[in-house]
Amino acid sequence: MVASALNLAAPAVTRSLFQPDEIKKLIELYAATPLFHNTPEWIIRDNPYRRPVNSTAVQQLDFNTPLKRAEILGANALAAHRMLLNIYETDLIFLPASDFTGKRNDFASYYSNDNKLLGELIRPTLEAHVFNFLKDEINVTGRWSVEALRSYLQSIIAKHEQSELEICNAVLASADPERACRSLLIQVAGDFLSEASASSRNILGKYGEIQSELFKIVIDDYGYGVHPAKHSTLFENTLSTCGLVSDVHAYWQFYLSSSLALNNYYHYVSRDHSKYFQAIGAIAVAEAMFSHSCREISKMLRTVFGNTVDTYYFDEHFHIDAHHGRMAFDYVVAPAIAKHGDGVIPDIVRGMEELQLLTSISDDDLKAQIAFSDAVGSLKIPAHQIHQRILKGRLRKPNAIHVENRGQSLVTQVLDQDKLYVVESGSLDLVIGHDQSVRLDGGEAIVVPRERLHGIAVVSDECRYQTYDLEN
Template identity: 45%
Template sequence: MSHAPFPYEPFELHGKQLQEAVLRYASNPVYLDNEEWENDDNPYRRQLRPQVVEHLDFDRVPARSEILEYTSLAAQRILTSIYEADLVFLPDSGLKGKYEDFKNFYSPTNRALGEAVRPALERFAFGFLDQEVETSGKWTAESLEAYLASLDANLPGGATLAEKAIRSSSDPERAARMWLIQFAPDFLSEASPMIRNVLGHYGEAQSEWFKIVIDEYGYGVHDTKHSRLYEQTMQSVGLKSDLHHYWQYYLNSSLLVNNYFHYLGKNHELFFRYVGALYYTEATLVDFCRRAVSLLTDVFGDTADVRYFTEHVHIDQHHGRMALDNLIRPLVAEHGEQIIPEIVRGIEEYRVIQDIADDDFATQIAWMDAGPEYKKLHAPVWEAISSGRVTPPVAHIVEPNGELSNTHCHDGDELCHIVSGTMKFVSGFDSYQILEAGEGTVIQRNRLHGAIIESEECVYQIHSVGDYKSCLS
């Protein structure tokens, strides 16, 4: 009998196998398109648009310039669903009428299919960070301390692009609600990614990390649990607070931020990267929350319940110190300087992702505010097409009353032209234009949007113009 070891081959899905496996996962009944814009107290329903997923290529690593394209949005939506199958979600109103969805979401098949495609989707979703962050060279405990000091993470910072976009918006209340919606995937299940890292056995640091988790969960008192406070913030400004009620309004980059921490927590070989990201998050959150209190109060007045943010101002000053003194420094002392590049990488990757999300949100608000202007642009762009001066690819579509195009984006600019009927074109939460026959709108690349038909029938065309400005010359 031979005792030669069986050759080990890592599990990887590529090509057609990967495409078929992703489609099989996304075809679960709970992931099919919705007939309404919002999910009503059903945390298992998430629109993954499997009819489009089957045409997408996840077997590559996009560049940073590509990560706001539709394939990345699809990947982030799918990853959110895969990660959250590890978490327990129950509807506020109970499981009556939703028990089949509950079983479908947590079924062994759904979880197994999700885990099979997860490594490939993570490579697709986060692989660009390999090109964005470099932590080579000799790192020592001393150079780590110098690097952390250089971040000035505890000092007040200026307003972000997102915050400026809200304050300067033509509809600040709408913009602020859209902003609060973007945090819901994280804040309504707060600390869930973090809990992945307090399981196991790794000494005193484990107990120190658990103290941070306990704080996030309000020391077992439900009304002081951070996610409960965020529910009340949303409710105070007229938003629903049931989980993923606003799934269709989550931006690509908002899911990227939330999924990044699940990615680090799910893959324990990235444990030290999470330690770095945790420190930076906790250290900078205090100033962010101060600005959030000011912003929400300025926009909504005293009606905004800002306790979620004031609570973090008090607690996270302590958490930042805990992450540095009780996690980073002891772990480096125990496990050596070899882990420092990973700690630094977690910080730097999170900073890159923050910048992407900040710019993406500000751009979306500008797109929402400029809805009437993009509608006016239809005329000159349509003239260029109808005259034959430009001949872009075109899709001819006929849809009945009530047909809902679940939210998505395009990789290039498009012109929507209404031949007959009426369409409600939606560019974000509470943001829309009514398009009648002969009208239309320019759809900006990478911008989240959807539509619903409001006439008995609507005939329209989608022209893939690439860059709409090329039609104006």
């Protein structure tokens, strides 16, 4: 029997079904799927199945050990989160807006049993790799009651509602607020364009009154079946009035790993139903905090884009999520505790804490990316000085030589150490965003700090360049 051979009676041991080297091969096989190859363009238009994972980088990475907190914005995290979102989203339906016939093979490949089964085999390893650090970071202790939980949540919300959103301040303080604002919208687009899809996993099955209460929140997000009122449709309007396209994952290449982590977290706790109580904790805190966040983001959008931007997505959430926050606590969380006992509270608290931690990591990551984006033009000067020291033999660093042609396939990456790029001949663009790049001609150099997302596009027939690994 297959079941006994695979020991399926013990779900917690899925990872040990395979040896680490076997898992590594399966991950490499998954990453090598043609659908996930690098793309010819930075923006992926109207094809929700093309999702590059950088298979060359994946081959050099090991995913068998959980990342530490200090490692969660590195190359491993980006690759693992890209694969995880691809795996989770095979449960969701995506269709292109046009030319289905031309994309039918991609559609069939993305939803194929081969893709789904291979994804399932590697999912627990990838989840442990990127999410296990939360167990070390968050320790839920003490005796909890529903009253203690209510006042804990109220104190979180009160503090949040008195704060200005740091991420909005960072956007407004940027050298290019429009660019920074678009960057923020891109980071949330992965989630908002299929809003509430992960939560909808929790309305299946049969578990009593609270299931129907949760369903009310989800149907609000789905606009009660009126497509123009569906929250994802409202967000499409925001994107288009800010000069962005609203195709699902059009800006896949520019998602930061921390943004993918937030999106993946909802799937992580909602797909594995043993994490149900974590999921409702995360939903309760997210709904309760989103109201104020949306008010601040709406104001920021107005300041940056003036009257031309459609802020209705955020204005709608400012109103409805204050209500959803109360619904989630009073009609889902509190009744769940009353019915299933105080023993479920630590899981609920864990969900609340983990979501807040991932949100703050994501905000900090985006702030750092905006700062990099603002400063990238000035990074040629220190790069030139470092290169001179290398040429004079005063500095020795491991290096690699690259020769690439125009038309090479494209993929963005983050690196675990600062990297010096030196162009010897030809020209390349260091690409920071879909709307930002820095040209490097022969003799020019630049330093890219560790953990900062960037891509390389050769813009001459051939380009020969060197890279040096610097310290962090």
